[in-house]
Amino acid sequence: MIYLDNAATTMKKPSQVLDAVIEAFQNMGNAGRGAHRATINASRMIYETRELLANLFGSEKPERFAFTSNATEALNIAIHGLLKPGDHVITTVCEHNSVLRPLYKMDGIEIGFLPLKGDTMEEKAQAILDYSKLEDLYQPNTKAVIVTHASNLTGNITDLREIKSFVKKHNLLLIVDAAQTAGILPIDVEKMGIDILCFSGHKGLMGPQGTGGIYVREGIELAPFIVGGSGIQSYSKEHPKQMPTALEAGTLNAHGIAGLHGALCFIKEIGIEKIYKREHDLMKRFLKGIQGAQGILYYGNSDLSKRIATATINFKGVDSGEVSDELMEEYQIAVRSGAHCAPLIHEAIGTKEQGAVRFSMSYFNTEEEIDRAVAAIYEMA
Amino acid sequence: MRKKIESVIISFESTTQAMKMDKFCMEHHLPGRLIPVPREITAGCGLAWKALPEEKEQLKVVMEEQQIIWQEIYIMKV
Numbered sequence: 001m002i003y004l005d006n007a008a009t010t011m012k013k014p015s016q017v018l019d020a021v022i023e024a025f026q027n028m029g030n031a032g033r034g035a036h037r038a039t040i041n042a043s044r045m046i047y048e049t050r051e052l053l054a055n056l057f058g059s060e061k062p063e064r065f066a067f068t069s070n071a072t073e074a075l076n077i078a079i080h081g082l083l084k085p086g087d088h089v090i091t092t093v094c095e096h097n098s099v100l101r102p103l104y105k106m107d108g109i110e111i112g113f114l115p116l117k118g119d120t121m122e123e124k125a126q127a128i129l130d131y132s133k134l135e136d137l138y139q140p141n142t143k144a145v146i147v148t149h150a151s152n153l154t155g156n157i158t159d160l161r162e163i164k165s166f167v168k169k170h171n172l173l174l175i176v177d178a179a180q181t182a183g184i185l186p187i188d189v190e191k192m193g194i195d196i197l198c199f200s201g202h203k204g205l206m207g208p209q210g211t212g213g214i215y216v217r218e219g220i221e222l223a224p225f226i227v228g229g230s231g232i233q234s235y236s237k238e239h240p241k242q243m244p245t246a247l248e249a250g251t252l253n254a255h256g257i258a259g260l261h262g263a264l265c266f267i268k269e270i271g272i273e274k275i276y277k278r279e280h281d282l283m284k285r286f287l288k289g290i291q292g293a294q295g296i297l298y299y300g301n302s303d304l305s306k307r308i309a310t311a312t313i314n315f316k317g318v319d320s321g322e323v324s325d326e327l328m329e330e331y332q333i334a335v336r337s338g339a340h341c342a343p344l345i346h347e348a349i350g351t352k353e354q355g356a357v358r359f360s361m362s363y364f365n366t367e368e369e370i371d372r373a374v375a376a377i378y379e380m381a
Numbered sequence: 382m383r384k385k386i387e388s389v390i391i392s393f394e395s396t397t398q399a400m401k402m403d404k405f406c407m408e409h410h411l412p413g414r415l416i417p418v419p420r421e422i423t424a425g426c427g428l429a430w431k432a433l434p435e436e437k438e439q440l441k442v443v444m445e446e447q448q449i450i451w452q453e454i455y456i457m458k459v
């Protein structure tokens with residue numbers, strides 16, 4: 001199988017991930033619960049993973065990083081923990097349902113949506129956010145801006161500098177959904193003015209499913225989603241307020257976090273610039289390769305330097321599900337079709353009925369795999 | 382693109398029901414396979430079961446016996 005659905009989850013993981021998980025299954029107790037060797041081993045590994053995350057994301061404070069089961073959980077914690085009835089929040093039409101649904105679920109909040117640039121379908125297909133509309137969206141009760149770092153449909157990278165200057169001007173909080181960019185693009189929470197960062201462990205970070213995390217800037221206190229066992233202050237009726245325990249009730253997925261630890265070591269060793277370049281070169285090879293094929297519709301910024309390694313297309317007039325099914329059945333190529341849990345951007349670019357076919361590359365894909373995908377497109381076109 | 386053929390398409394209440402169908406049919410060598418839900422049925426994603434039209438009655442009996450909760454059964458070209 002040629003796996004080109006890495007935006008959903010990375011399938012090929014660094015060998016360090018597998019080794020770490022197997023080792024953890026054989027040697028780890030329950031982290032933060034007691035002081036015998038098995039539990040201390042787990043706690044050491046978990047602490048070191050926090051350090052690796054802090055190092056990756058430009059923070060000096062590992063304790064500000066709490067583990068979650070995925071980016072969706074982190075976003076739910078951020079949204080429910082931060083917003084109150086009467087608050088207004090600004091987000092974008094590029095967001096994933098993991099941002100949209102928690103926002104819709106919050107009672108009594110108002111939501112503003114930053115739209116795409118352009119009037120014609122061709123312009124809209126570029127799917128570039130219209131940052132000039134940010135000021136129009138501001139209201140006296142605006143509390144925060146929540147944005148995706150890169151669209152899971154088009155791969156377009158959000159210009160966080162534009163967002164940062166808007167956020168600083170109005171003294172708002174900035175929450176970033178880094179599900180598509182952690183481990184791929186440089187993220188520095190200090191320099192980029194990110195107050196809360198939500199990330200997935202199993203996509204670009206190449207760790208196991210069931211891992212992810214949330215960074216919460218010092219000075220921000222999020223009301224926890226879940227309370228329970230904490231390993232400290234056990235006689236208090238309230239869950240501890242100290243990070244990261246504040247957001248980590250119950251037993252952590254330490255077996256998964258061990259895998260994430262292995263993945264972070266791999267990323268540190270290779271360097272994310274090299275990882276990004278490798279994936280990006282593969283994406284460019286794919287798009288260049290198919291440019292002669294008939295009847296293909298393209299989505300996303302035609303300036304590829306402003307994208308991560310995601311290439312989304314359609315065959316004119318053909319249901320995206322048919323394309324992805326044929327790619328799998330005839331060519332053993334795995335891609336993602338349909339709505340990609342991003343309803344608003346499909347509505348904005350006009351692909352609601354058709355869906356779209358998304359190819360997303362990883363560091364471990366090869367030129368040969370890309371060339372076979374290109375050949376398949378030509379045969380099907 | 383490959384040629385479309387007339388098929389029976391069964392949509393389900395959830396992916397879990399689709400997987401229940403998949404498991405039972407695989408174990409008992411029953412006809413058909415999972416496909417992405419055709420857009421004509423819904424834009425909302427999900428999995429459907431596709432088989433030849435003549436297999437429709439047999440599959441209906443199986444779903445009733447196994448309490449697999451289906452949504453709709455269509456005959457269409459996919």
